Amino acid sequence: MIKIEHLQKKYEGTTPLKDVSVEIHDGDVISVIGPSGTGKSTLLRCINLLEKPTAGRIWVDGEEITGRKKPALAVRRKMGMVFQSFNLFGHMTVIENIMLSPMDLLGQSKQAAYEEGMRLLRMVGLAEKAFAYPDELSGGQKQRVAIARALAMDPDIILFDEPTSALDPTMVGEVQTVIRELAKTGKTMMIVTHEMRFAKAISNRVFFMDEGGIYEDGTPEQVFEHPIKEKTRRFIQRLKVMELEIHSADYDFVGMENKIAGYCEKNRISPKVAGRVQLIFEELVQQILISRLSTPDIRVMIEYSEEKGRVTFTARYNGEPFDAILEGDTLSADILKSAVEEKEYRYLEEEECPNELKLKVKD
Amino acid sequence: MKTERTRRVSWKLIGMVLLLILCMLPGQILVAAEEQSTAQTKIPEYTSFSDLKGKTVSMLTGAPFEELVRSKEPEVGAFTYFNNMSDIILALKSGKTDACLNNNAIAELAANRDDAIVLFPEALQEGVFGFAFAKGDESRKDWQAAYDTISEETKKELWEKWTGSDDAKKVLPKQDWPGTNGTVRVAACDTLEPMSYAGAGGEIKGFDIEMILTMAKKLDVHVEFVGMEFSAILAYVQSGKALFGAGSIIATAERKEAMDFIDYYPASFVLVVRAVKGQVQKEAFWDSVKKSFEKTFIQEERWKMFLQGIGTTLLITVLSILLGTALGFGVFLLCRGGNPLANGLTRLCLWLVQGMPMVVLLMILYYLVFASVAIGGVTVAVVGFSLTFGAAVFGLLKMGVDTVDKGQYEAAYALGHSDRHTFFRIILPQATPRVLPAYQGEITSLIKATAIVGYIAVQDLTKIGDLVRSRTLEAFFPLIAITVIYFVLESLFALLMKQIMIRTDPKKRSREEIMRGVKVHE
Numbered sequence: 079m080i081k082i083e084h085l086q087k088k089y090e091g092t093t094p095l096k097d098v099s100v101e102i103h104d105g106d107v108i109s110v111i112g113p114s115g116t117g118k119s120t121l122l123r124c125i126n127l128l129e130k131p132t133a134g135r136i137w138v139d140g141e142e143i144t145g146r147k148k149p150a151l152a153v154r155r156k157m158g159m160v161f162q163s164f165n166l167f168g169h170m171t172v173i174e175n176i177m178l179s180p181m182d183l184l185g186q187s188k189q190a191a192y193e194e195g196m197r198l199l200r201m202v203g204l205a206e207k208a209f210a211y212p213d214e215l216s217g218g219q220k221q222r223v224a225i226a227r228a229l230a231m232d233p234d235i236i237l238f239d240e241p242t243s244a245l246d247p248t249m250v251g252e253v254q255t256v257i258r259e260l261a262k263t264g265k266t267m268m269i270v271t272h273e274m275r276f277a278k279a280i281s282n283r284v285f286f287m288d289e290g291g292i293y294e295d296g297t298p299e300q301v302f303e304h305p306i307k308e309k310t311r312r313f314i315q316r317l318k319v320m321e322l323e324i325h326s327a328d329y330d331f332v333g334m335e336n337k338i339a340g341y342c343e344k345n346r347i348s349p350k351v352a353g354r355v356q357l358i359f360e361e362l363v364q365q366i367l368i369s370r371l372s373t374p375d376i377r378v379m380i381e382y383s384e385e386k387g388r389v390t391f392t393a394r395y396n397g398e399p400f401d402a403i404l405e406g407d408t409l410s411a412d413i414l415k416s417a418v419e420e421k422e423y424r425y426l427e428e429e430e431c432p433n434e435l436k437l438k439v440k441d
Numbered sequence: 442m443k444t445e446r447t448r449r450v451s452w453k454l455i456g457m458v459l460l461l462i463l464c465m466l467p468g469q470i471l472v473a474a475e476e477q478s479t480a481q482t483k484i485p486e487y488t489s490f491s492d493l494k495g496k497t498v499s500m501l502t503g504a505p506f507e508e509l510v511r512s513k514e515p516e517v518g519a520f521t522y523f524n525n526m527s528d529i530i531l532a533l534k535s536g537k538t539d540a541c542l543n544n545n546a547i548a549e550l551a552a553n554r555d556d557a558i559v560l561f562p563e564a565l566q567e568g569v570f571g572f573a574f575a576k577g578d579e580s581r582k583d584w585q586a587a588y589d590t591i592s593e594e595t596k597k598e599l600w601e602k603w604t605g606s607d608d609a610k611k612v613l614p615k616q617d618w619p620g621t622n623g624t625v626r627v628a629a630c631d632t633l634e635p636m637s638y639a640g641a642g643g644e645i646k647g648f649d650i651e652m653i654l655t656m657a658k659k660l661d662v663h664v665e666f667v668g669m670e671f672s673a674i675l676a677y678v679q680s681g682k683a684l685f686g687a688g689s690i691i692a693t694a695e696r697k698e699a700m701d702f703i704d705y706y707p708a709s710f711v712l713v714v715r716a717v718k719g720q721v722q723k724e725a726f727w728d729s730v731k732k733s734f735e736k737t738f739i740q741e742e743r744w745k746m747f748l749q750g751i752g753t754t755l756l757i758t759v760l761s762i763l764l765g766t767a768l769g770f771g772v773f774l775l776c777r778g779g780n781p782l783a784n785g786l787t788r789l790c791l792w793l794v795q796g797m798p799m800v801v802l803l804m805i806l807y808y809l810v811f812a813s814v815a816i817g818g819v820t821v822a823v824v825g826f827s828l829t830f831g832a833a834v835f836g837l838l839k840m841g842v843d844t845v846d847k848g849q850y851e852a853a854y855a856l857g858h859s860d861r862h863t864f865f866r867i868i869l870p871q872a873t874p875r876v877l878p879a880y881q882g883e884i885t886s887l888i889k890a891t892a893i894v895g896y897i898a899v900q901d902l903t904k905i906g907d908l909v910r911s912r913t914l915e916a917f918f919p920l921i922a923i924t925v926i927y928f929v930l931e932s933l934f935a936l937l938m939k940q941i942m943i944r945t946d947p948k949k950r951s952r953e954e955i956m957r958g959v960k961v962h963e
Binding site: 128171 | 846848849851852853854855856857858859862866867870871874947948952955956958959960961
């Protein structure tokens, strides 16, 4: 129903959307996930032309909506939108917020608009608030009214722009429930969200956005369980990564130790684990590898998964096949073994640094 | 609840005004008492020109007589200028000046009416009264010819009639001649009794005026007199809004360079100074208030003039509010689209209108922009105040609309509302309540600002106060009276605005009002 080709949105200084081409089908419930600043909201806002795309074309039901002088009001009426900040009309009661557009834009009678408005309010559980003003409602209630307001226009698709981000944690649930119920009715929806579990639960399609485009597009199983791309995996597991490179025996050992300590502190890794990470670095890199390699080329990657609360220490280095724990200096190797839960050694002949030693740090 | 509070607030206001009056009253008593000191032979405070050494001498704005005074006493301390005689007399009595210069007719009348002041014994100079025409105006010759046919007896008769003490006689003849040669407009000072002043109904009369009518009858033209400050007369004539000006203008050499004159009556310049205080007879407080009240409102049915003044002030205010609001709103709508031409023009106009003192703007409109168009001072005032009020409304709207969150637009657009619809249904109803209090403030400022329309010959409330003061030489009572009237007018507008605010507040609607026309199932 919506086809997007080479969509681009540029602002002065940044380009949140570089090149997006995708098709959205009837009945799709799409979660849009990805790090902040990767154009998720911009994509949504381009679809109903709240933002004017810099380049590219969009078709809705076979009709092109880009490249026109005036915004296609009729097209917007077919798309509901729910905002992060609710944006209920402050001078109107809840029921008037819902009745306004069907009456003014669809020519519904006041009676019909009222009946339908009350039906929708009952659906989102807020019929008793029909005559309240928005500033008398909690955030969660406001957002449910906003959803009812969008539904009153009977749109073909509803765009949710981070619908729970501005909410108190206690109110996230009530809004998610309403959206979940809506997803079951087969309404086409597109939801920008940071709630991974929610996204996984309700959608039948997931866009992972990064680098100004849809980086990965698939079913929730594909994207969440078996992401094709490394960046996706890191994001899904909420990995925090630090990389270090060493090209000389006279490298700044103290500086790097310091960096590692800072990284651990920033990610709230427990002091015990942090101590082990520093120990591994010292024994593996400083004691074993530097003394062995005449022209060292060592790359260290430290990963921390918030999801699992686990640190992985990966070292790649040049030279002949050499498993540092098996073949290295026994004293150092023993210390390493005491700090590590699991180790994996590989030799990848094609790579610049063919030795790869992956260590899971003990909790 | 709200109205109850407003009512209380306005009572508080009136209470404050009364308090203010009470504070002023001691001065009032003093002045009243001084006036009562019955000294048959008043003794001047200064008796020779050398007494004026280092003293202040005052005169009307536009009266170029400093050299004349200096020729008698070179070491006069300072010269100050006032817009009307009553202000000068007040300044003289309260010690802000020491002597004031005027022509014999006005000075004598003032001294006769007020025991606190007296004529300076030495005359300054003899001169002649003239009617001022624009330089080179040919029609002056016709009027001069008509003047020349007036007999000396008639002139003397008129002089005695207007400088005499019998006010009952001081009535102008009706313009009952056919007027086949049309109507001319004459600019006349309205505060220089007995030469040219505003009578009980605000009509201009006096010796000058009857003299002009006598000439007009001979020329068979009708005359329309426009009353104004003395200082405005020459500009009014030079801009062509009137054929000539009158108001005991003494034709000096300097003035003759700028204007042509018909000389019509011998004049002399005299000084008025304070009388040495005699024995002060105490007068009962309420008697003096009663007397002041009678003089200000009852005598010559002056309350009618006040009513007219209030009417004029209200007319200018209300029309300026309506037109200014429409103007500000219209311009805002034009500029909202972001049209660079409309925005640029608006910025220029705002810069011009808001940067100019209001009185200067009014005079520019009156004497330059609309100089050759036959529209009255009230119309010009409405135009001027509509412009400034429109500028204020534009600013308020801009401010109010800016306070509405961007998300309100986005929500409306996303639902499919047009830009226009969004503005009128979503944005404006939310912006309006936020700026109405400031709007009310603008209205109050407007009422007060209209007090300057006297500069363009409009007789509003303040101007009527001036006129009455010039007749009664009562300084305080008319001032306090118009202050109270302004406060009352402002309170009325405030009450009206409160009502409007309550009525237009979307959140004050009842459920029935919201659901009108809908059958609600409970």
